[in-house]
Amino acid sequence: xxxxxxxxxxxxxxxxxxxxxxxxxxxxxxxxxxxxxxxxxxxxxxxxxxxxxxxxxxxxxxxxxxxxxxxxxxxxxxxxxxxxxxxxxxxxxxxxxxxxxxxxxxxxxxxxxxxxxxxxxxxxxxxxxxxxxxxxxxxxxxxxxxxxxxxxxxxxxxxxxxxxxxxxxxxxxxxxxxxxxxxxxxxxxxxxxxxxxxxxxxxxxxxxxxxxxxxxxxxxxxxxxxxxxxxxxxxxxxxxxxxxx
Ligand code: SF4
Numbered sequence: 001x002x003x004x005x006x007x008x009x010x011x012x013x014x015x016x017x018x019x020x021x022x023x024x025x026x027x028x029x030x031x032x033x034x035x036x037x038x039x040x041x042x043x044x045x046x047x048x049x050x051x052x053x054x055x056x057x058x059x060x061x062x063x064x065x066x067x068x069x070x071x072x073x074x075x076x077x078x079x080x081x082x083x084x085x086x087x088x089x090x091x092x093x094x095x096x097x098x099x100x101x102x103x104x105x106x107x108x109x110x111x112x113x114x115x116x117x118x119x120x121x122x123x124x125x126x127x128x129x130x131x132x133x134x135x136x137x138x139x140x141x142x143x144x145x146x147x148x149x150x151x152x153x154x155x156x157x158x159x160x161x162x163x164x165x166x167x168x169x170x171x172x173x174x175x176x177x178x179x180x181x182x183x184x185x186x187x188x189x190x191x192x193x194x195x196x197x198x199x200x201x202x203x204x205x206x207x208x209x210x211x212x213x214x215x216x217x218x219x220x221x222x223x224x225x226x227x228x229x230x231x232x233x234x235x236x237x238x239x240x241x242x243x244x245x
Contacts, residue, residue, distance in 0.1 A: 042140025051082035060087035066201035136164035
């Protein structure tokens with residue numbers, strides 16, 4: 001059951017700078033709010049603001065076990081740069097082990113169902129377990145990222161996970177993100193410089209050609225409407241693309 005008035009929250013956040021917005025979020029939710037970071041460009045911007053202002057917003061990421069080396073390097077670089085604790089969630093070893101024993105290490109390539117099962121065990125369940133202890137979570141989603149996000153609000157009730165979901169970068173453009181990164185010398189994944197706009201697990205991510213859709217490098221063997229991992233479910237039950245891995 002919804003217990004937090006997101007309309008009132010939304011009105012209090014309109015027009016604020018990113019720093020002021022995150023400060024307001026931190027004050028409102030105390031230690032019961034966390035940033036779910038994929039270590040993507042948007043999440044690095046949010047991490048920079050949280051770290052520079054020492055805001056009481058926890059930061060966690062999900063190590064699926066199949067991330068590229070460059071993402072691990074960025075995780076270490078981010079910790080060192082900010083002196084931050086970044087919590088690393090992992091899949092439940094028994095759950096994952098049972099699936100791998102039955103289906104093999106690369107079963108996710110066999111069908112959409114198998115791929116979604118892999119994402120479910122490696123990403124969705126660890127996220128779900130972490131969110132269960134929170135009142136709100138912060139994401140780096142932006143309206144511009146896809147047609148399904150055009151109406152993305154800064155704050156809304158996350159029906160799927162039963163907590164408040166905050167998207168402080170909802171109105172930011174890709175240029176806004178990269179301008180911030182350059183201006184503040186924020187560490188970012190070197191794969192972005194090699195044509196990877198969206199970076200997830202190593203076997204399921206590849207570079208795209210200039211001008212191609214930013215999701216074209218994720219699960220490219222599937223039809224576009226299936227290319228979701230289940231981390232971000234809209235209130236309607238339809239999925240929206242994630243900034244998480
Ligand atoms: Fe598995 Fe690929 Fe999903 Fe990673 S992105 S959890 S390897 S299917």
